[in-house]
Amino acid sequence: MDFLNIPFFDDDFYKLSFLFAINIVFLTLIIRWLYYSVTGNKDYVFTYYLIGIIVFFLCFTLKKYKLDIGLALGLFAIFGIIRYRTDTLAIKDMTYLFVVIGVSIMNAFVNKKMSYFEVIFGNVVIVAAIVIIEKVWHLKHQIHKDIVYENIENIKPENYDLLKADLENRTGLVINKLTIGKIDFLKDSAVIRIFHYTTES
Structure with a gap:
């Protein structure tokens, strides 16, 4: 069933929902559990969540047009150089922004060549690396x-x-x-x- 040649529902909705759930879980681990607990800075929590969600849906939508990896990396570069005119991001804040964008792009661009276990493993490795650096090493x-x-x-x-x-x-x-x-x-x-x-x- 469609309207103006646009379907109301297709099978990709299930994939979208599942990948979005994975993305939100790992964004929450990175932003709320790691970033906020380490820095105590709540100013960017809202920003990181919204950027992560928007990047995910944007990339998933563009993936429907079967874009190549070059364009995906181009999007990553564009989002990666985001700067706020009113406030210069600290190195750590910029790094977390980079991680949020990277994770969202990775989760959105899952296809038949990459299994769900592979993408979950990638997310786990990223979170584990942050945990080790922030919580275990306690670097000054x-x-x-x-x-x-x-x-x-x-x-x-x-x-x-x-x-x-x-x-x-x-x-x-x-x-x-x-x-x-x-x-x-x-x-x-x-x-x-x-x-x-x-x-x-």
Whole structure:
């Protein structure tokens, strides 16, 4: 049964539903369980879910036109360079965006040459890799801050230890390293970039 030569229902609906369920399950593991629990940043949870869902349906729809792998990779590249004008994504946020898009494209482009077990295995490997890196290894993340420092006498190379101790005392941070940027002798100040580790939980 159709209307204007467009069928109301076909057998691909079952495949769409099953693949969408797989996609949502693994997106939830990646976004809600891993990304949010590690970063505590809820700003991108909504964005990642919507991008993952839209990419999945877009790719599944385009697959009906039997596109080749070159176009699939082109779509991946286009979505992969998404930037927000109002806010620059951090490296970790951009990586999770890359993962969300990649997983959604992989799940949408399943065909007769790829079994369901293969696509589920691919999803499991991706989630497992994130779990190992984020939850098992507990890698420290180095961040930096720029500080305007007024005690210009301490920026001399021979006073490095005094400068580091003074900054640690003022900021309460354990500084890994620091670099001296712009120096303003008129105002007796300098811009100092400090680097310190933070353990995300």
